[in-house]
Amino acid sequence: MTDHKETKDMLGRGGLISVSRAQQLLRENLRAPVASSEEVLLAEALDRVLATDVVAPENLPAAPRSTMDGFAVRAADTYGASESMPCYLSVTGEVLMGKPCEGDVNVGCCHKVPTGGLIPAGADSVVMFEHTVPVDETMIEVVKGVGTGTNLIQSGEDIRKDAKALPAGHRIRPQDLGLLAGLGIDRVKVVAPVRVGILSTGDEIIPHTQVPKPGQIRNINSIALAGAVTRAHGIYTDYGIVSDRKEIFLPAVEKAIAENDIVLFSGGSSVGVRDLGQQVVEEVGPPGILVHGVTLKPGKPVLIGMSGATPVFGLPGHPVSAMVCFDLFVQPTIAALSGLPPEYGLPRPSITARLTRNINSAPGRLDVVRVQLQQTDSKTWKAEPVLGKSGSISTLSRAHGYFLIDEASQGVQENSTIKVFLYI
Ligand SMILES: Nc1nc2c(c(=O)[nH]1)N[C@H]1C(S)=C(S)[C@@H](COP(=O)(O)OP(=O)(O)OC[C@H]3O[C@@H](n4cnc5c(N)ncnc54)[C@H](O)[C@@H]3O)O[C@H]1N2
Numbered sequence: 016m017t018d019h020k021e022t023k024d025m026l027g028r029g030g031l032i033s034v035s036r037a038q039q040l041l042r043e044n045l046r047a048p049v050a051s052s053e054e055v056l057l058a059e060a061l062d063r064v065l066a067t068d069v070v071a072p073e074n075l076p077a078a079p080r081s082t083m084d085g086f087a088v089r090a091a092d093t094y095g096a097s098e099s100m101p102c103y104l105s106v107t108g109e110v111l112m113g114k115p116c117e118g119d120v121n122v123g124c125c126h127k128v129p130t131g132g133l134i135p136a137g138a139d140s141v142v143m144f145e146h147t148v149p150v151d152e153t154m155i156e157v158v159k160g161v162g163t164g165t166n167l168i169q170s171g172e173d174i175r176k177d178a179k180a181l182p183a184g185h186r187i188r189p190q191d192l193g194l195l196a197g198l199g200i201d202r203v204k205v206v207a208p209v210r211v212g213i214l215s216t217g218d219e220i221i222p223h224t225q226v227p228k229p230g231q232i233r234n235i236n237s238i239a240l241a242g243a244v245t246r247a248h249g250i251y252t253d254y255g256i257v258s259d260r261k262e263i264f265l266p267a268v269e270k271a272i273a274e275n276d277i278v279l280f281s282g283g284s285s286v287g288v289r290d291l292g293q294q295v296v297e298e299v300g301p302p303g304i305l306v307h308g309v310t311l312k313p314g315k316p317v318l319i320g321m322s323g324a325t326p327v328f329g330l331p332g333h334p335v336s337a338m339v340c341f342d343l344f345v346q347p348t349i350a351a352l353s354g355l356p357p358e359y360g361l362p363r364p365s366i367t368a369r370l371t372r373n374i375n376s377a378p379g380r381l382d383v384v385r386v387q388l389q390q391t392d393s394k395t396w397k398a399e400p401v402l403g404k405s406g407s408i409s410t411l412s413r414a415h416g417y418f419l420i421d422e423a424s425q426g427v428q429e430n431s432t433i434k435v436f437l438y439i
């Protein structure tokens with residue numbers, strides 16, 4: 016069960032909690048992955064998550080095939096053959112691409128075979144053209160002997176019939192599509208995509224297509240978060256800009272909860288007089304608020320709650336903070352509800368780089384520092400911090416990635432090796 020005592024107050028009265036504790040609370044409260052699944056054609060299966068194991072219905076390849084242009088031979092006929100002591104084989108047949116083999120390869124004989132051609136019965140290996148010299152139309156010299164199984168792929172060597180080709184919970188990549196196609200599978204059962212409802216709150220927020228009057232701000236967060244959901248392989252519904260009056264905001268969040276697997280709103284997570292996020296997340300419970308406030312910069316006032324089985328995130332209004340909190344909390348939730356194993360919940364791929372300047376940090380807080388990367392030589396990357404406020408979206412747009420300064424640290428020295436999580 017959730018420990019509400021440690022999560023009540025984002026300003027530290029009662030305690031902010033660490034990001035890792037907040038992630039743990041969230042994980043503990045998540046229910047089973049999105050239950051529904053659907054069958055899709057291979058052409059639509061990229062990036063979808065398998066709902067069931069895929070078992071190979073047949074051997075791949077179905078029959079042994081040559082991996083080189085040459086001659087299908089009996090290896091024993093070629094043992095010891097060399098430039099100075101070649102062996103002689105009669106060419107008694109030819110394998111044609113896409114056609115069945117005609118006739119067996121008998122002792123002392125060979126069949127011409129193209130790369131990918133079937134291996135005729137009797138043959139157990141292939142001698143490359145380069146290691147043969149034609150004597151006439153019907154005979155070759157083999158100048159380099161081969162061992163059994165050379166230059167061919169055996170039936171089932173790629174994957175055996177009844178072996179698990181891909182496990183449930185696997186996200187289908189281009190190479191997986193290739194494997195499935197090779198096995199003749201054209202439909203796969205995949206988990207239904209996680210549906211994410213997005214709202215932006217704030218009476219100052221206007222659609223980005225409009226010209227702001229004094230005090231108004233164009234909506235940055237909705238479209239940026241929608242992009243992040245798409246990158247996380249979820250599907251989003253944009254519920255637009257919702258007034259930060261409770262009688263409008265609460266029903267809008269409730270509607271989004273009814274129609275989605277996850278709900279995000281941005282703005283209203285802090286403690287200003289009109290910051291309704293906390294009240295709304297509490298009211299859409301139980302269990303209500305799990306986390307309000309973490310030792311994180313930027314992103315401290317993040318709100319995480321549950322309405323029944325639906326996670327509800329109140330992301331801070333500042334655009335950089337909203338995106339950072341998406342990475343740390345929402346992306347792993349989308350991954351988990353998609354049925355992916357926990358390692359897929361890791362935020363991003365990373366590289367190591369050398370920091371170009373000292374960066375200070377307050378102890379007891381996880382800092383997310385945006386960086387630009389520059390390659391100095393073939394092996395080394397330099398990471399230049401992109402400094403700026405969490406309201407400045409351009410700092411995030413200029414960044415190639417970020418690194419973390421953990422709670423125990425007071426900063427990172429110039430030239431330190433850091434791990435940069437990449438914005439790709
Ligand atoms: N007294 C305190 N004030 C604040 C604290 C604090 O600890 N004590 N924390 C600050 C931090 S850190 C952040 S982050 C913000 C979070 O504020 P809210 O989540 O309540 O968001 P708002 O107040 O509604 O907005 C903050 C800022 O972001 C702009 N915004 C909001 N939504 C959007 C959007 N969709 N597109 C573009 N920009 C947006 C909004 O106009 C404000 O400028 O609280 C601090 N305050």
Ligand code: MOO
Pocket residue numbers: 311312313314315316331333336337405406
């Ligand atoms: O944490 Mo706020 O999210 O720094 O700007």
